[in-house]
Amino acid sequence: MKFMRYSFLLSMFGILTFLAKGSVSGPCWVGWYQPEVPKSLRK
């Protein structure tokens, strides 16, 4: 059960990180509000 939860959280974190990296490929996110981009993702 612990392994399942760990795997699920790891997958979720992977997907979210992918989304975050994709979002900083341009100068802004698609909406009308741009949250502050984490320093580690800035290009």
Place this chain on the structure above:
Amino acid sequence: MPGFNISQKAADYFEKNLNLSEDDKEVAAYSVDIAILTIMPLVAIIIAAGLLGCLPTALTAVLTISALRVLSGGAHSECPINCSIISVALAVSIGKASMIFGNQIPVLASAFFVVIVSGISLQVVSLLAPVETAANPITDDNRRQKLRKLSLAAVIFITVLQLILLYVNPETFTRYVLAAGLGVTWQTFSLTPYGYKFGHWADLILNKVRRR
């Protein structure tokens, strides 16, 4: 500007269970922020446009604006709620206008509109894009050049697609072509200083209304 509370809580949960570093925790919080900022206005647009009977054209406008915006940047709102209100109002207005006027405009006039919008947009994009924000500054000049070229390519791609659709089946596609054209017009406007002034003005009004 701080993110949503739920993003911080989600990031804390990830950190606790996956032993994340501070950098990774920040990325997790940011990614939950942008997921919420995508889902919240999109759901609101789908509901509002669905109720007003203009869902396909509103989504066409959203898709066009988003495709250009992610490459060229533009004016921003100062908080997520204002962002959602502006996005919904804009998408629904363009969607409804396209549904009403889409079938009343002659094909030749639609094609003329597409070419004029494209010409103005290419000029503005080549001069101003990418318009960065303080929250995501562009420090690399190569990246700036690349984004400008990609923005120009996106405008050309959308224009060619609009003209093909008008040629293939004008009766069906004129309303979608009009929605995409108005989307390009809006996104081009948001790159200009006037777009920034409008964003600031919209923020002031929405903040006043929300405080009442």
